[in-house]
Amino acid sequence: MKNIDNLIEELHLDNQLLLEEMPDLGLYMDQVIQIFENKLQQSKRNEEDKVLTKTMINNYAKGKLFFPIQNKKYSKKHLVLISLIYQLKGALSINDIKITLDKLNGKITNDDFNVEKIYSSYLKxxxxxxxxxxxxxxxxxxxxxxxxxxxxxxxxxxxxxxxxxxxxxxxxxxxxxxxxxxxxxxxxxxxxxxxxxxxxxxxx
Incomplete structure (x- = not known):
C-alpha cells in the first residue's frame, strides 16, 4: 500500500482560507468564488470538482445559513461564515449547519459580534x-x-x-x-x- 504519510500529505489538510486572505472590502459573488477556488483547489478530490458555485451560495442564502448581504456584496464576515459552511458541509446536512450557525448569525447582526476571533480559534x-x-x-x-x-x-x-x-x-x-x-x-x-x-x- 502506498505510504500513508504521502497520502496524508496529498490531502493538504492545512489548506484553510486565512483571515488575512479575506479582503476587508465588499466583494461580488464572482470574486468570492474566485477567492475560494484559488485557495482551496488543492483540497478537491477531482480536478473537475468545484469548491464553491453561484448555486451553492444562493442555496446558502435562501437557507439563511448566513445573514443577508448588502448591495449584492459580501463582507469579510460573510466570507468567514462561508468558509465555516464549506468545512461543516463535509459532515452535516444543510439544516444542521443552519441550526449550528443560527445564533452566530444573530450575534453578528444584533450584537456586532467579532466573528474573526471565533474563526481564529477554529483555525488553531x-x-x-x-x-x-x-x-x-x-x-x-x-x-x-x-x-x-x-x-x-x-x-x-x-x-x-x-x-x-x-x-x-x-x-x-x-x-x-x-x-x-x-x-x-x-x-x-x-x-x-x-x-x-x-x-x-x-x-x-
Missing amino acids: LSEFNIERFTGDTKDAREEVAREVSELQDEDSEYLEQLLLIASLVNMSNLYRKLAEKLVDNLPREIEVKEKVKENKKKDS
Missing part, C-alpha cells in the same frame, strides 16, 4: 486536529496491519486497504454522530423566540 483547533489525525491514522494503520498479518491471505495488500478504509469510515461516522447529537442539543430559533416571549410576559 484545526492545527491540533491535524496532529491528532496524523497520529490516530498511524495507529489505525498499524492495527490493521496486525489484523491482516493473522489472515495469511495472498491478497493481503487489498485486505489491508479494505480494512483501513472501513476503520477510517467507522471512526468518521462516530465523530459525525456525536456532532449531530451536539447539533440536536442546540436551541432552535423558534425555541429562543418562545423564551424571549416568556421573559417579556414575566417582566410585564
